[in-house]
Amino acid sequence: MTETKSKRLLILYATQTGNAMDAAERIGREAERGGCPASLLSMDEYDVSLLPLEETVVFVVSTTGQGDTPDSMKVCWRFLLQRNLNRHWLEGLHYAVFGLGDSGYQKYNFVAKKLDKRLSDLGAQAIVERGLGDDQHPSGYEAALDPWSSSLWRMLNQMNPKLFPDGRDYVISDKKFLDLPKVQIRYHAADEVNLQYLVGSGLSCTETEIEKARSMSPGRFSGRHTRPDCFLKLVKNHCLTKAGCGKDVRHLEFNFESTAIEYDVGDVLEILPGQDPEAVDAFLERCHLDPESFITIHPTKQDNRIIANGISASIVPIKLRTFVELAMDISSASPRRYFFEVMSYFATAEHEKERLQYFASAEGRDDLYQYNQKERRSVLEVLQDFPSVQLPLEWLVQLVPPLKTRAFSISSSPSAHPNQVHLTVNVVSWMTPFKRNRAGLCSMWLANLDQERFTLSPTTIAACHPHWTWNWMCSISWFCRGKSHSKSVYMDCSYHFLLWLPK
Numbered sequence: 001m002t003e004t005k006s007k008r009l010l011i012l013y014a015t016q017t018g019n020a021m022d023a024a025e026r027i028g029r030e031a032e033r034g035g036c037p038a039s040l041l042s043m044d045e046y047d048v049s050l051l052p053l054e055e056t057v058v059f060v061v062s063t064t065g066q067g068d069t070p071d072s073m074k075v076c077w078r079f080l081l082q083r084n085l086n087r088h089w090l091e092g093l094h095y096a097v098f099g100l101g102d103s104g105y106q107k108y109n110f111v112a113k114k115l116d117k118r119l120s121d122l123g124a125q126a127i128v129e130r131g132l133g134d135d136q137h138p139s140g141y142e143a144a145l146d147p148w149s150s151s152l153w154r155m156l157n158q159m160n161p162k163l164f165p166d167g168r169d170y171v172i173s174d175k176k177f178l179d180l181p182k183v184q185i186r187y188h189a190a191d192e193v194n195l196q197y198l199v200g201s202g203l204s205c206t207e208t209e210i211e212k213a214r215s216m217s218p219g220r221f222s223g224r225h226t227r228p229d230c231f232l233k234l235v236k237n238h239c240l241t242k243a244g245c246g247k248d249v250r251h252l253e254f255n256f257e258s259t260a261i262e263y264d265v266g267d268v269l270e271i272l273p274g275q276d277p278e279a280v281d282a283f284l285e286r287c288h289l290d291p292e293s294f295i296t297i298h299p300t301k302q303d304n305r306i307i308a309n310g311i312s313a314s315i316v317p318i319k320l321r322t323f324v325e326l327a328m329d330i331s332s333a334s335p336r337r338y339f340f341e342v343m344s345y346f347a348t349a350e351h352e353k354e355r356l357q358y359f360a361s362a363e364g365r366d367d368l369y370q371y372n373q374k375e376r377r378s379v380l381e382v383l384q385d386f387p388s389v390q391l392p393l394e395w396l397v398q399l400v401p402p403l404k405t406r407a408f409s410i411s412s413s414p415s416a417h418p419n420q421v422h423l424t425v426n427v428v429s430w431m432t433p434f435k436r437n438r439a440g441l442c443s444m445w446l447a448n449l450d451q452e453r454f455t456l457s458p459t460t461i462a463a464c465h466p467h468w469t470w471n472w473m474c475s476i477s478w479f480c481r482g483k484s485h486s487k488s489v490y491m492d493c494s495y496h497f498l499l500w501l502p503k
């Protein structure tokens with residue numbers, strides 16, 4: 001078996017909200033910068049029965065629920081737990097595990113711990129002691145990732161100096177080189193774009209736009225289901241709390257706008273929030289992007305060692321503004337550390353470059369965490385703080401966090417309210433350490449929806465089609481058939497999308 005082993009570094013990650021993917025990508029970049037052949041895959045993209053053929057595997061896994069594996073790890077984990085795998089099955093495999101968790105939870109980093117143990121029980125040999133990232137640390141999981149990744153590279157280099165780079169810190173700012181972006185953008189002339197697309201209307205067109213934007217995005221979307229199945233319209237938005245009580249809880253009722261879907265008690269509704277059109281305009285202006293241009297997004301062919309995750313081969317152009325609205329979270333999520341690293345390369349003002357390089361360095365990590373994550377600074381705010389930086393669209397598409405859906409428990413019964421679904425939503429708002437008011441993107445957006453304006457019948461919607469644009473706020477959502485397995489909710493693939501049309 002040894003002679004057929006793969007001479008590469010395989011990096012497998014399992015994430016629920018994106019952190020583990022970010023950490024895994026960092027290890028992938030470090031490999032790439034050091035000239036080490038590496039493959040980066042989500043666990044559900046890898047056939048785990050092939051593990052004995054690998055020589056070196058790094059696992060980056062988070063813990064979710066109450067000590068549960070992320071959805072993308074479930075199949076792989078079930079396989080690894082099989083009784084017929086004996087303690088020699090992974091002999092010859094070198095592995096390392098980095099876990100992401102939160103020590104505020106009882107089952108702290110449970111998944112990384114049990115994976116580490118199981119791999120060792122199956123005969124694999126640990127390269128370094130497992131690393132455990134903790135959300136409770138003042139600078140988040142990166143505090144543990146920095147030293148862990150240095151010792152990983154040191155040990156790998158000792159094992160095989162020809163294959164693995166040494167433990168140097170491969171940061172762009174030190175190296176004066178920039179990685180190649182994982183995606184390339186093609187611009188399309190309006191007359192090249194299908195006429196049907198330009199005059200398309202109604203829900204099916206909306207559906208197509210959502211699917212296009214979300215399948216073209218390099219960011220991972222939950223379950224990788226991108227096409228909505230069903231649409232809904234808000235009919236009631238009622239505040240359940242007294243003014244001035246310090247809480248804002250809403251009762252929201254939606255009608256099914258297209259095919260009604262079935263749901264059960266325990267199901268959740270996932271909603272894709274609309275973004276503030278003014279923020280979208282500000283972002284497009286700040287980045288000097290033409291909102292009316294048509295684009296397609298493609299993986300770069302530079303190198304297939306590090307795979308551009310999740311990008312579909314879609315070749316149907318999409319309006320740039322639509323893509324930003326539906327796939328790029330510019331106004332709520334904080335950018336990752338790598339965003340600052342890449343920005344430092346493009347900064348033309350010396351003081352901005354210095355500050356960005358500091359943020360991207362190991363010494364600046366804690367300050368970056370305070371400035372960025374703790375303050376929940378959005379991409380737009382960060383870009384506004386560094387006006388000399390002009391990031392090319394390729395980098396923006398790759399680095400701006402994807403616009404994610406938010407899950408809400410359904411508070412209605414389908415037998416009492418056929419054709420409807422209700423939510424009870426706590427509107428999230430808080431003050432940052434620097435006394436900036438922040439609000440949850442989706443709950444605030446839902447709270448601000450006004451049912452008085454939503455009286456369109458489907459025919460009026462159809463009649464609107466020449467003016468159909470993403471000025472209509474929209475939400476896509478789907479139900480995950482929630483099956484209670486002990487304390488966790490297992491989500492299977494029966495998704496139903498819904499759209500709300502405000503005017």
Ligand SMILES: Cc1cc2nc3c(=O)[nH]c(=O)nc-3n(C[C@H](O)[C@H](O)[C@H](O)COP(=O)(O)O)c2cc1C
Pocket residue numbers: 014015016017018019020021061062063064065066067068070100101102103105106107108109110135141
């Ligand atoms: C709903 C939820 C449940 C979580 N449960 C646990 C847990 O049981 N144990 C733990 O150590 N961390 C837990 N965490 C913390 C996450 O593991 C941590 O935020 C991690 O960085 C997420 O990584 P990911 O984005 O790759 O999923 C939980 C986080 C959330 C949002």
